[in-house]
Amino acid sequence: MEPLLNIEDLSVDYTHGGMEIPAVRQVSLAVAARESVGIVGESGSGKTQVFMAAMGLLAANAAVRGRVRFEGGDILGVGAESLNRVRGSKLTMVFQDPMTSLTPHLTIGTQLAEVLVCHAGRSWREARNAARHMLDRVRVPEPERRMSQYPHELSGGLRQRVMIGMSLLCEPLLVIADEPTTALDVTVQAHIIDLLGTMRRELGMALVLISHDLGVVAGLTDRILVMYAGRIVESAGAAELFQQARHPYTAELLKCIPSLTGPRQQRMPTLLGQPPRPGDPDEGCAFAPRCARAAPRCRTVRPPLEDAGGSAHRVACHFPLPS
Amino acid sequence: MDRLAAMRRYFLTRLAGAVPTLFIIVTLAFFLIRAAPGGPFDQEQTLPVEVMANLQKAYGLDQPVWTQYGHYVGALLHGDFGPSFRYKDFSVTELIGQGLPVTFELGSIALASALILGVLIGIFAALRHNRAGDYAAMSLAVVGVAIPSFVVLPFLGLLFGIYLHWLPVAGWEPASIRHLILPVVALALPPLAVIARLVRASMLEVLRSHYIRTAIAKGLPLRTVILRHALRPALLPVASYLAPAVASIMTGSLVVESIAGLPGIGRYMVQGALNRDYTLVMGMVIIYSALLIVMGLLVDLLYAWLDPRVRLDS
Ligand SMILES: Nc1ncnc2c1ncn2[C@@H]1O[C@H](COP(=O)(O)OP(=O)(O)OP(=O)(O)O)[C@@H](O)[C@H]1O
Ligand SMILES: [Mg+2]
Numbered sequence: 092m093e094p095l096l097n098i099e100d101l102s103v104d105y106t107h108g109g110m111e112i113p114a115v116r117q118v119s120l121a122v123a124a125r126e127s128v129g130i131v132g133e134s135g136s137g138k139t140q141v142f143m144a145a146m147g148l149l150a151a152n153a154a155v156r157g158r159v160r161f162e163g164g165d166i167l168g169v170g171a172e173s174l175n176r177v178r179g180s181k182l183t184m185v186f187q188d189p190m191t192s193l194t195p196h197l198t199i200g201t202q203l204a205e206v207l208v209c210h211a212g213r214s215w216r217e218a219r220n221a222a223r224h225m226l227d228r229v230r231v232p233e234p235e236r237r238m239s240q241y242p243h244e245l246s247g248g249l250r251q252r253v254m255i256g257m258s259l260l261c262e263p264l265l266v267i268a269d270e271p272t273t274a275l276d277v278t279v280q281a282h283i284i285d286l287l288g289t290m291r292r293e294l295g296m297a298l299v300l301i302s303h304d305l306g307v308v309a310g311l312t313d314r315i316l317v318m319y320a321g322r323i324v325e326s327a328g329a330a331e332l333f334q335q336a337r338h339p340y341t342a343e344l345l346k347c348i349p350s351l352t353g354p355r356q357q358r359m360p361t362l363l364g365q366p367p368r369p370g371d372p373d374e375g376c377a378f379a380p381r382c383a384r385a386a387p388r389c390r391t392v393r394p395p396l397e398d399a400g401g402s403a404h405r406v407a408c409h410f411p412l413p414s
Numbered sequence: 415m416d417r418l419a420a421m422r423r424y425f426l427t428r429l430a431g432a433v434p435t436l437f438i439i440v441t442l443a444f445f446l447i448r449a450a451p452g453g454p455f456d457q458e459q460t461l462p463v464e465v466m467a468n469l470q471k472a473y474g475l476d477q478p479v480w481t482q483y484g485h486y487v488g489a490l491l492h493g494d495f496g497p498s499f500r501y502k503d504f505s506v507t508e509l510i511g512q513g514l515p516v517t518f519e520l521g522s523i524a525l526a527s528a529l530i531l532g533v534l535i536g537i538f539a540a541l542r543h544n545r546a547g548d549y550a551a552m553s554l555a556v557v558g559v560a561i562p563s564f565v566v567l568p569f570l571g572l573l574f575g576i577y578l579h580w581l582p583v584a585g586w587e588p589a590s591i592r593h594l595i596l597p598v599v600a601l602a603l604p605p606l607a608v609i610a611r612l613v614r615a616s617m618l619e620v621l622r623s624h625y626i627r628t629a630i631a632k633g634l635p636l637r638t639v640i641l642r643h644a645l646r647p648a649l650l651p652v653a654s655y656l657a658p659a660v661a662s663i664m665t666g667s668l669v670v671e672s673i674a675g676l677p678g679i680g681r682y683m684v685q686g687a688l689n690r691d692y693t694l695v696m697g698m699v700i701i702y703s704a705l706l707i708v709m710g711l712l713v714d715l716l717y718a719w720l721d722p723r724v725r726l727d728s
Contacts, residue, residue: 146631171636179633186631191624194643196722205642206632241722257632 093163094121095265095297096145096182101157103140103149113373114140116321117157122265127291127298129308129329131344132318133366138301139187141318142267146184147174162264180210180261187270189250193242199226199253200238206260221260228293229256229286248279252286259290265297272307284311305344309333314403317341320367320377323396327404337399337411340378376408384410417722421715424726428714432707436700440490443699444483447692454499454690473499486696495700496693500685506697510679514701517671517678520594521663524601528659532606533652536613537640540648543618551610558607564669567600571674584675597674601666605659609652617648646720653716657709664702 103115115137122128130138143149145159147166159166161182166174186192194202203222207213213221219238226234229252242250251271258266268287272280288311291298302308308315308329315332317325317340325338336342367377376382379389389409399406400414455461455469470476474485489496495506539551574596575583582593620626621644629643664680671680679698686694718724 148627148631175633175635177633179631184631186624186628188624192628194625194629196646196720197642205634205638209632209634209638243723254628 096122099158129312129315136318137321183258225256337406495697513679528602528606532609535610539614540617555607563600
């Protein structure tokens with residue numbers, strides 16, 4: 092049976108100021124129903140672009156190749172009308188910045204209810220009732236009052252709760268949460284992650300959690316994909332990845348987790364050296380210039396993503412760390 | 415809703431605050447016109463001294479200017495704009511009362527068309543960004559801004575009146591829309607072009623914002639995304655332009671009414687100023703100032719409606 096979300100050989104290129112910027116290169120991944128998948132990688136590694144493509148939200152200057160299917164239906168290359176049959180209802184997304192992601196001149200109630208009016212054909216009155224209910228479920232205090240408030244009257248944490256509630260209104264099959272806590276206070280971050288976990292247990296939807304912080308992803312996901320320079324370089328069960336990362340880049344990322352109990356980093360601490368820039372030759376392993384284990388072969392021959400033993404552990408490295 | 419109450423309170427407070435402003439304008443205008451060389455009864459051939467003295471006396475111009483000012487303001491407080499110095503047997507109140515409805519009809523139809531069409535064209539151009547439709551709309555807008563109404567109107571009259579015989583070239587009949595069409599087009603074109611460009615630019619910016627990305631990700635149809643989520647913020651620059659637009663239509667109507675022979679008040683402004691018809695000019699200044707002050711107030715309220723973050727503290 093085909094997985095819920097199936098991405099095959101996806102590439103996204105941007106032309107910007109006359110330069111080609113490859114954002115995503117030949118990424119293949121699948122998310123099964125009810126599964127929870129974490130996507131980690133440095134800033135600019137293409138995490139967001141993969142799922143923007145999956146939502147049909149790529150900017151006009153993006154060139155996209157490959158195939159994205161959701162519930163067996165094509166996402167790429169179809170018109171907005173057929174996209175809108177799944178987008179916002181069965182397939183939803185929570186964005187990184189709750190401060191700017193809500194429409195400033197519409198009340199919270201309207202912005203929630205319109206989803207149900209649009210997708211479930213409810214009347215506004217019914218939709219508002221359901222929306223108030225949802226605010227209660229995502230633990231927004233005083234839902235009745237919040238319904239008639241405008242986004243600027245809510246704190247960042249509350250707005251992100253509203254965004255999460257909005258994504259759950261139509262009982263989605265898959266929620267994509269793109270760094271849902273990055274813009275929030277440290278104390279609020281943990282609450283939002285808790286909420287996502289609770290809602291997933293209650294509703295049983297699949298979840299993609301994008302983050303540059305392995306610590307955030309750890310508790311909430313079954314499987315973790317590591318991205319580097321537009322490619323997936325390692326993929327493994329969450330526990331296995333933490334115990335024995337095979338890719339040197341993943342190992343570096345793991346060292347960057349301060350401590351699961353300590354304060355969480357706002358930005359990922361930078362690894363030694365720079366990620367590749369657009370225009371750099373796309374040969375061999377993109378991580379080689381920063382890799383302590385790199386050999387001449389790493390700079391000329393690209394390592395394919397291959398089975399690395401263990402249950403569904405895959406790595407793209409000529410000289411993976413020993414298991 | 416308490417926001418509506420706040421809006422009403424704001425409006426009334428500001429309206430009360432406009433009275434001193436209007437008073438200052440009246441005072442300045444009163445003395446400025448009298449400072450201009452010449453007087454209402456100077457003509458090509460000089461009048462006999464006795465006739466002149468009689469005229470001056472009849473209109474109170476022989477009295478000290480402060481006394482004149484006192485009388486004028488006193489009458490004004492009773493809603494009396496005084497007699498016209500040149501239209502014998504007419505009071506300024508009568509002249510304005512006859513002409514204002516025509517000018518108001520012309521101006522409001524022109525403003526409404528400029529707003530509606532300008533916004534529609536702006537949205538259309540933004541959605542066709544950098545494609546043929548966008549370029550066509552924006553070239554048209556450049557033409558609209560560049561060519562003044564005193565060129566457009568005779569051209570339209572020539573085309574639709576004299577060659578095609580579709581519309582009257584000039585003149586006026588009560589309740590006749592046909593006589594208004596060409597003047598309205600001439601008046602509306604410049605502000606329409608400006609509004610279309612403003613809306614296009616702001617709509618393009620709004621469409622790039624995160625909340626529009628959210629609206630699209632919610633699976634809303636494009637129509638809803640544009641009308642419910644994008645339009646109001648995209649209209650903010652239009653609100654700022656509204657007062658200048660009204661001013662542009664008002665000054666435009668001075669010319670257009672003269673060319674098209676419409677019996678509005680626009681011609682009184684020009685003739686009144688040329689004839690040194692002191693009371694008529696004063697009446698026009700008061701009407702136009704009051705209109706602009708009320709416009710400014712409406713714009714503030716419009717802002718508050720377009721963006722709930724705007725606070726109405728007076
Ligand atoms: N509209 C655009 N035009 C040009 N380049 C773009 C555009 N959007 C994204 N990119 C480029 O695509 C690359 C991948 O971006 P992406 O947003 O997927 O990174 P990310 O892994 O999500 O990073 P972050 O952790 O900062 O969110 C970046 O180099 C970025 O500069
Ligand atoms: Mg991102």
